[in-house]
Every structure is written in C-alpha cells, then in structure tokens.
Amino acid sequence: MELLLLLLSTLLILTLCCHFFYLFIRTNKQNGSEKLPLPPGHVSWPFKYFETLDYLKKARTNTIHKFIAERVQKYKTKCFKTCHIGQNMVFLTSAEGNKFLFSNDYKLVRSWWPVTFLKVFENAGEEITVEEVIRARKQFLSFFNEPDALARHVAITDQVVQDHFKCYWDGSKQVGVYPLARKLTFDVSCRLLADIQDREILDESLPLMGNVVRAFFAFPINFPGTILNRAIKSSRRLRKIFVDIIKERRGDLLEKKNLDQRNDVLSRLLVENYKEGRDIDDVFLAKNLVSLLSAAYDNPSVTITSIVKNLAERPEIYEKVRKEQIEIAKSKAPGEHMSMEDVKKMKFSMNVLSESLRLEAPASGTFREALDDFNYEGFLIPKGWKVIIHFNISFTSVN
Template structure:
C-alpha cells in the first residue's frame, strides 16, 4: 500500500488537465475532447500553459506550413530543466541551423548502410543467437544506442558505450516523464545527469587524428548569434537531444515493427530474396535498401498504429486565427499524430494492420505524420528509415518470431512500449 501511495502522490500534484493527459494518454485525451468540443481545434491547459490542440490533417498542415511565420518550436520548462545545462536553452537560430546541417551531412546515408549492417550482424551474433527468448525493446535500445555512439561520437569501445548507456537512459526517461521533482521520480533522477557530461567531455578531449569529423568536433566549429564558438556546455545540451531523436524514438519504432512482424510474417519473402542475392558475408548497400518497398510499407503501417511520438509543441509568435478561434501571441500549440492516424476518413478501419494503405501514392498529405512535417520535420527521418530496415533485414533472415505474450499491453512512457518489453521466442531459420 505504501508503494502505491508513493506512486500516486506525484500525480495528484499535477493540474487536472495535465493529470488526465498523463493517466489516459494523448490518444484518448485528445479523442475525448475532439468529440466534446471540436474535431478541428480545442483549448486546454497543459504543463501550466494555455494550449490550443490542432487536430487532423488540416491542423497538421496549418502548423507545418506556418512554421517560422506564425509559430515556432517550443519545449516545456520541465524538459528544459532536465537538460544538463538549462542556462543554455535560449533560442539560438544560427546554431540550431548549423546543427541540423551537420546532421544532414553525417546522414548522407548511402555510405552508412554497410556500417549499420555490420553492427547489426555483430548485434545478432552477440545478443540474439545464443538465446531462445529475447526482449525486443531492450535489444533494440542496445542496437540503436551503440549505432548512435559509433556514428555521432566515433565511439567503438563496447565498455565505454555501456558506461554511457545507463546515464543516457536516466536522462532520457526523465526528460519525457511526468514533471514531478520529488525523490524517487524519474524526473528527479534525470536532473542529476552529470555522468553524461563527464563522458562526453572525455570523448571530446581524447579525440585523436582521424576523429576530427565526429559530431562533438564538428560542433566545436559552430558559432552562435554573436559569432562566438559554442562552449562545451552548449555542445552537451545539443548532444543530449540525440537519444530522443536517434535512440529512444527509433528503438520504439523498431519494437513496434517487430511486434507486427511476429503477427504478420509475410514480409519475410522480400527480405529473403534480397539476402539470396548477396554473396556470403557481403554487407547491405543502399541499393538493397531501395528494394525493400513492401518492408517499408509494413514499417509505415506499424508507425501509423503505434507512432513513437504523440506530436510536438509550438508557440504562437503573433496572434492569429484558425477555424474561427483566435490564438493569442505566446499561447502554446500542439499538433497530434493520433487525430489523423486513427481517423477513418483517412484510413478506413483504422485499427486494422494493412500495409497496402501505402501502395501507390499512399495516404493523403498531412495524414501520416510520425516524423512531423514542414521545416522542422524530423532531421533523422532517413536515418531512422535506413536503421529500421537494416535491423528488420537482419532479424527476419535469421529468425521467425513468436510472441510469448500474444496480447501484451502497450503503455505510453516516453514512447509507447510493451509492458513486458515484447519477449519473443526465436525460431532460427535454416540458411
């Protein structure tokens, strides 16, 4: 009983609407208010802010096309506090643009596919092959994190990667948790993420010849609005955004895809044909990824049903009107994935798993938005696509999956996750 009370007390301290949002989850919260108020837009108060919730494809289009005109990106204060150095979270358009350009350069993915595949092969041999049952969520996190360390930090030492894995998990889980600063909460633990700073600092100090192209090194050449180079603390803040974009949401996406693959194994045929076209030991190339068209339809349908993020926040930079409502300057806005993904007008029988929805021209614009849209569409969209397809290829060409808990419940933490981590039986294929 004492443990239950300890868990409930932080939630009871939240304002009513934020409490309802946390307990029911974004999909149910927004669906109920769309039915009660308007299917286009409604007002609420979340995280201490007056907020307009934009719904459906029209709402998505309005916010995406008015980025940097009527609205700009915004993060809750609770998330900013979890950053390692909250004093450096002021908007810095010059540095932000430079950071996104660097990621685009790093993510010239044609040359990265063999690296992704080589690590996936190592990962399968180390974490999957020796076992008869594995938990997909944990292993997808290990793979995506190790890949991010190799590509973004030039870190290849498994011991050092493991030392970084745990503190990154703490900070990431707290960053996207209920913002209650009490002992024992994920939020409080995340605010003590100094171990991450130490490890990143060591990585920056120990870079040697040939490592000048890693992410921290490139970021040391970025200048801010006043022309000064970014300091170490600013760089740490930027790097802390990568677990959410390149690790947490991507591992959630992989878990979602594996969940549906275990139930719908027909995608295996395409992947087996690609494997049979390769010489023994030959790694995947970009041309192989481009052949995985049905596999990508399967992945997109998985992301439609279980998107790794519920939406994103914006802030009104000027007063404007939408659907007869006036949004004052300074109000916050939120665009929502589920209001379009689960809309039967866009996706008939929305609860049904049907990859054929994405054949041909696919769904109408602004209805399928797991990566957002407009100028701030997820920088790592292509990175995530390649990473997901490479992982899928390495799993389905080695194993047939069977869920140990057929109707495992999905809950929303930082991202939607199976309550037991999606344990599956591994049935090795005869190669």
C-alpha cells in the same frame, strides 16, 4: 482668466479626442480577434490540475488517443484547450491541423519544448534557449544532409545491427523486443554521432539517457528523488562522459591521427572547425550530443517494435518481407555489408515501414508556441499559448 479656462478646455477636449481615436484605431487594428471565442475546454483551477493528471495517466499507459478522443466527442470540434505541465495548450486533432501547424512555422508559431527539457540540458547558473538547441541541432545534422551521407552510414549501421543480433538475439527462444530495440538504436546513434564502441561506456550511458528522457514531460519540480532531479544528475554525468571523449578526440586531431578519415559527426565537426580556425567549447559540444542522443533514444526503437508487432500479427506480410530480404542476402558475398543499392531494392519492406509509421508514429507529437493571436477554425489562439499536434490522432480516426 476666461482665456485660460478656454485654453484648458480646448486641451482637455483634444486629449479626450486623441484618447478615443487611439482606442478606435487599436480596436480596429485587432481585426476582431478579441471577438473570437477560445477553443472549448478547461484551463482554470481546479480543472487544469485534473486535466494534467489525466493526460499524464494516459501517457504512461500509451493511451493518449483516449484523452483526445474523449474531448473531441465532448466538444464536437477539431481543436480544444486544456492545461498540461502548467501551460495553456490547444490540441489540434486533424490532418488539416497538422498541415496548418507546419505550414506556419515561424509565421504564426515557433518551436517550443517544456521547461523540464531545457532544465535538463542547462549548466549550473546558465540558461539554455529553444533557439540555441535548434541552432546546434541543425549544425550537427547538416552532416547527414550531404548527398552521400546515407550511403556512408549504411555499412556502419549494418555492422552494428549484425553484432547486436549475434550478441542478444541469436540462440534465444524469447526476447523483449522494445528494450533490445532501444539498446540497438542507442548503439547505432552513438556510433554514428561520436564513433563510441566501448561497451562499458555504452552500458553506463543507456540508463542515464533513460532518466533524461523520462523527465521531458514530468512535473517541473527539482527536489532530491524527483524525476527531474534524477534527469539533471544523469545529464551532467553524460556530459562528463562526452567531454572526456571530446578531449581525447582533440588530442588525436593535434597528433594527426587521421581523424579526418572517420565518418562520425563529432570527428568531422572537430576537423572542419580546426581547418577553419574556429574553436567550440567542449561542454557545449557535449551538451548538444546528449540532446541529439535523447531525440534518438525512443523514436527509432518505437518504430522497430511496431514493425515486429505488426509482422507477428500478419504472417502473410511477414513472409513477403522475409522473401524480399532473403533475395537481397543471396546477392551478397560472405562478410559483405549492406549498401545503398540494397536498401533501394527493399520496396515491399519500405511499404511496411511507412504503414507502421502511419499506424504508430514514433513521436507522440510536437509542440509550438503562438507568436501572435491568430484564428484557427473560428477560434482564437492567443499569443504565448502552446499548440500541440498528436500524430497518431491526426493520421487516424479518433473513433
């Protein structure tokens, strides 16, 4: 009996020792990360509700910089925590934060999009992941990374722009720059990605794409009449339009209608996969074309509008740009399209573009998700939290 008690006591002591040893190792392995404070801010109820409302209110009036500046001045730090669309988020508000985020892609953080973005592009009963979207976009955009890709597309873009100005700008005393810039960039994107020139298809697709983009940062509530519900319906209609185009293009390919001579991404992708004996689902192609077009829907038009605004406010800069463009136009024969060599001559115009991008970034920001706990500026960013950088804030003073 005494031997049994001794044995049980020994086992108990060993178990306790192992347990405490495990806790000791686990605590030291965390390198003190739990001792770091979270960034200042509010992520608990009811504050998280008001934080989201305040963010969305300022987003609608294009005053996100005020949302950020108020909190930077309040907390006196380069980062703060808040809640947005149901997620705990950390805002990085400096150029150093921008560099930190991009230099640690897939080391400390990875790409992330709001749940509404994924819901808009998923099929009924089928989930879509961020990784799938990134992989598909890289496959499509690989055609733009070829050495002569930009040179091939300059002339096509020039033709679309000329047609647009003749139709919507010439003879008008006053125009709305932003809606027309959005129509122009959408037309150019459709032409380069899928060689869509049918005006009826373009006019039907543009408002549908507007519904899709508006849902990216809306509340994830899918009921009839909500922004997300309209976006899902619009996305499905857009996919149907593109599936019909893809089927027609496949028919041209089978009938040997010189599809390999086209420069649009869709035709080249179909030809490449046909030659290699691979097949891609039409719905998958359509879904990713819609995703790419959504990325091109707002950003370029914001930049164009910003450039026009800046030139209108600075007549002396406008005259220098105009003079440079006239000199290039004089060197062209009637009906001759712009070339890559002409673009290289636009040195002053490119400086204006670069400064406009700095002052008014086309994309408000980018999201990342923490892959593990990490330290930023003495604060703990927990695993799973979302990190966001707003470009306009990171390249300008909050004051």
